Amino acid sequence: MPLTDLEIRKLKPSSQEFYLADGEGLFIRIYPSGVRSWTLRYAFQGEQKRMTLGKYPAVSLAMARERAALALREVEQGIDPAAKAREERKKAKLDPTFQDLLDEFWERELSKTKTGKERRRLVKKDALPSWKRKKVNTITRRDAVLLIDKMRERAPIGANRLQGVLVRMFNFAAERGMIEFSPLGGMRKTKETPRTRVLSDEEIKLFWEAMNLENTEIDIYRLTKLALKMILLTGQRPGEVANMKWEHVSDSWWVIPADARKNNEENRVPVVSMMQDIIDEANIYSSDSLWVFRSTHNEGTPITVGAMTNAIRRHWSEMGITEGFSSHDIRRTLRTRLAEIGIDDVIAERVLGHKLQGLLAVYNRYPYDKEKRQALIAWERRLQSILGLAPTGGKIISMGDYKHG
Numbered sequence: 001m002p003l004t005d006l007e008i009r010k011l012k013p014s015s016q017e018f019y020l021a022d023g024e025g026l027f028i029r030i031y032p033s034g035v036r037s038w039t040l041r042y043a044f045q046g047e048q049k050r051m052t053l054g055k056y057p058a059v060s061l062a063m064a065r066e067r068a069a070l071a072l073r074e075v076e077q078g079i080d081p082a083a084k085a086r087e088e089r090k091k092a093k094l095d096p097t098f099q100d101l102l103d104e105f106w107e108r109e110l111s112k113t114k115t116g117k118e119r120r121r122l123v124k125k126d127a128l129p130s131w132k133r134k135k136v137n138t139i140t141r142r143d144a145v146l147l148i149d150k151m152r153e154r155a156p157i158g159a160n161r162l163q164g165v166l167v168r169m170f171n172f173a174a175e176r177g178m179i180e181f182s183p184l185g186g187m188r189k190t191k192e193t194p195r196t197r198v199l200s201d202e203e204i205k206l207f208w209e210a211m212n213l214e215n216t217e218i219d220i221y222r223l224t225k226l227a228l229k230m231i232l233l234t235g236q237r238p239g240e241v242a243n244m245k246w247e248h249v250s251d252s253w254w255v256i257p258a259d260a261r262k263n264n265e266e267n268r269v270p271v272v273s274m275m276q277d278i279i280d281e282a283n284i285y286s287s288d289s290l291w292v293f294r295s296t297h298n299e300g301t302p303i304t305v306g307a308m309t310n311a312i313r314r315h316w317s318e319m320g321i322t323e324g325f326s327s328h329d330i331r332r333t334l335r336t337r338l339a340e341i342g343i344d345d346v347i348a349e350r351v352l353g354h355k356l357q358g359l360l361a362v363y364n365r366y367p368y369d370k371e372k373r374q375a376l377i378a379w380e381r382r383l384q385s386i387l388g389l390a391p392t393g394g395k396i397i398s399m400g401d402y403k404h405g
Contacts, residue, residue: 003028004062009034026068038064040071044080044148051082096178098131098139105172114262118239120310121163121306126151126162136173141183152190160189197338201386203321204232207330208387210319213281218318220311223285224303226278227293231327233275233383234376235334235352237262238327239405244292249279256353267353270373273392274380312351338375341382347371 003022015033019027023260025041053059053067071081096104098313100220102123110116129145131139144166152159163184170182199207209223210218218225219310230241240256244300248255254269261267271279279292291302308327316324331352350368384391 003061005155008036008056008061012090022061022065024068024072026053026064028064032401038067040081042069042072042075042081045074049080049082051085073362094164095135096139096173098134098136099128101127101136101169101173104176105169108176114259114264118305119161122158123165123169125309126158127166133396136170137179139170139183141187144184144187156190157260163187163189168318195326195329195332197323197332199325199329203325204333204383204386205388206320207232210315217316220315221296221303221307223282223293224307224311227303228308228327228330229277230275231308231330232334233272233278233380234269235331235338236267236269237331237353238308240267242293242308244302245290246292247290247294261353265353265355267352268367268369268372269351270369270376272373272376272380274383275376334375334379337382340380341378343375343378346373347375351375 003020008028010319011028011030013030013032015032017029017031019029019039021027027039029037029039031037036056038056040053041048041050042078043049051071053064053071056064074081074084102120105118106116110120114120114169127147130369132141144163148159148163148166151162167182167184167187170179170184173179173354174182179229196228208229209215211220213222213225219257227238227241228242230236231238235242236256240260242253243260244256248257249271252271254271254275256267256269258264258266258338282292293303295301295303295307297391307325312326313324335352336352339345343351347368349356351372381391
């Protein structure tokens with residue numbers, strides 16, 4: 001007699017495993033542990049064979065019958081269903097997962113780019129938790145759309161950045177033979193609205209007070225506070241500040257090497273009085289490190305842009321500031337204030353390390369070192385006025401090679 005669900009549910013295990021037949025070669029196997037699984041017995045090319053169809057109750061009686069019927073149809077077509085299932089399982093094990101793709105993408109391509117670490121961080125944070133063990137060839141365009149939409153709700157620009165990395169990752173997967181075609185081909189990014197946030201005089205004052213190392217009410221790692229102040233003083237990119245090394249600082253200059261910069265061009269940043277104060281304070285906490293702003297989480301590494309971003313995100317309202325801002329907004333504030341105090345645009349752009357455009361970039365090779373120093377001294381005086389500090393007189397700092405350790 002065919003089995004019923006009620007009969008299967010009432011089955012009790014015994015000291016020895018046993019089988020109950022449903023018909024057409026389908027059996028349920030009951031182990032002493034109580035586990036129950038479906039087995040199909042069939043003959044193929046004169047040989048008796050069997051295959052497992054799944055465990056009960058995950059595979060119901062109806063599902064087991066359907067799977068058995070499909071397998072028996074394959075037998076009629078000259079296909080051994082057990083052998084076919086083994087091959088499919090073997091192939092599935094060989095199919096790379098999303099984690100495998102990320103590892104290979106990092107090794108072969110991403111690690112060789114200047115923004116590679118940040119792009120990998122985006123993927124690890126926002127895609128890997130959902131897709132880590134998922135086979136690359138099973139990830140669909142719809143999967144990607146839903147993942148990116150979820151991120152876009154909280155971080156629109158970050159979602160575009162993630163989409164850009166994923167599009168390249170899946171193109172890479174197709175190039176490497178992991179998949180036939182990228183499911184993300186032709187995906188358009190959401191149009192970004194350029195940020196215009198610039199800190200006011202009052203906000204600058206509140207920010208600076210919050211970054212005071214003695215201000216324990218704002219619980220931010222001390223070297224992160226100093227790094228954020230350095231952005232306001234120099235206008236350099238958060239990543240360039242985070243990766244500042246002691247060997248880059250000498251003879252009143254912070255020299256950011258070309259291989260550490262987005263545009264592959266060295267930038268010489270004059271060190272003036274307030275910047276020197278920050279460097280001296282950082283030396284107290286990281287004199288035995290290669291990095292001016294060392295990390296406490298990972299030995300032998302600097303703080304990260306993410307650490308600075310999170311510090312501001314978590315504490316901007318505690319500073320008394322009523323509108324959120326980012327570390328890049330601090331850089332924009334410096335650039336805007338240089339224009340405000342009358343610094344020529346060419347000089348201001350060179351302070352930030354931007355390349356000159358058009359024919360200027362080809363024919364004007366003047367370094368603007370003197371003018372950049374004068375610009376940062378002028379900004380320092382303006383900042384001191386905002387903060388209510390006595391002016392330092394814009395003295396030139398001459399340090400020699402910075403000694404630490």
